[in-house]
Amino acid sequence: MHEAAVLDGPSVEELDLVEVLQALGDPVRLQIVRLLAGADGPIACHEMGLPVAKSTGSHHLKVLREAGVITAEIDGTRKYHTLRRSDLEARFPGLLESVLQRGERTKR
Amino acid sequence: MHEAAVLDGPSVEELDLVEVLQALGDPVRLQIVRLLAGADGPIACHEMGLPVAKSTGSHHLKVLREAGVITAEIDGTRKYHTLRRSDLEARFPGLLESVLQRGERTKR
Numbered sequence: 001m002h003e004a005a006v007l008d009g010p011s012v013e014e015l016d017l018v019e020v021l022q023a024l025g026d027p028v029r030l031q032i033v034r035l036l037a038g039a040d041g042p043i044a045c046h047e048m049g050l051p052v053a054k055s056t057g058s059h060h061l062k063v064l065r066e067a068g069v070i071t072a073e074i075d076g077t078r079k080y081h082t083l084r085r086s087d088l089e090a091r092f093p094g095l096l097e098s099v100l101q102r103g104e105r106t107k108r
Numbered sequence: 109m110h111e112a113a114v115l116d117g118p119s120v121e122e123l124d125l126v127e128v129l130q131a132l133g134d135p136v137r138l139q140i141v142r143l144l145a146g147a148d149g150p151i152a153c154h155e156m157g158l159p160v161a162k163s164t165g166s167h168h169l170k171v172l173r174e175a176g177v178i179t180a181e182i183d184g185t186r187k188y189h190t191l192r193r194s195d196l197e198a199r200f201p202g203l204l205e206s207v208l209q210r211g212e213r214t215k216r
Contacts, residue, residue, distance in 0.1 A: 008162050016131055016136065016141060017138070017207065018138060019132030021130075021132045021138075021207070022129075022130070022133035024129045025126055025127075025130035025133045026126065026130075027126050027128035030126060030129075033155070054126075071203065092206055092207075093206060094206035095203070095206040095207065098200055098202035099125065099129070099200075099203065099204065101202075
């Protein structure tokens, strides 16, 4: 059994508040974060049912990963994504939970 | 004694999570928010000691006001700004406090 490769992202200590806020400040990226928060395990992009083109979805996932909001694990030709919930909670206590509890659709 | 005019912003019900996160996701705007959070009363732009040109500072204040993070009150030729702390807390419980408690300087 091979091990899946995990794409690099910032460590907990490197998580930057401005970058995390910018990453969260987009309706599609918030949708991804909520989806991953409610998931049992890692989710691939094509399983997310995002309302955007595949390349746009990939871009949003990259922004989230580079800000340290999610991890991406490569398995064969697919990337599986996980929310870094405990890392974010350790660095910015309460931030992610306050964002997740506002679950209704935003204006745009 | 004349009454100062208050510039319009969204009502509590109209506050939009994406817009608020976008407004907070900037180092200068976070600096303004922290400054206002620690202030005894309204503060004018020129009293903020922002590390940017006056026009840039005005732009950031406008973004914060339009997102509903701050109010602006016109008094003569000056605008005085106040953080909408209780409005934000009512609409997005815990969000502003989680941002404010991370008080150290961000990477950029």
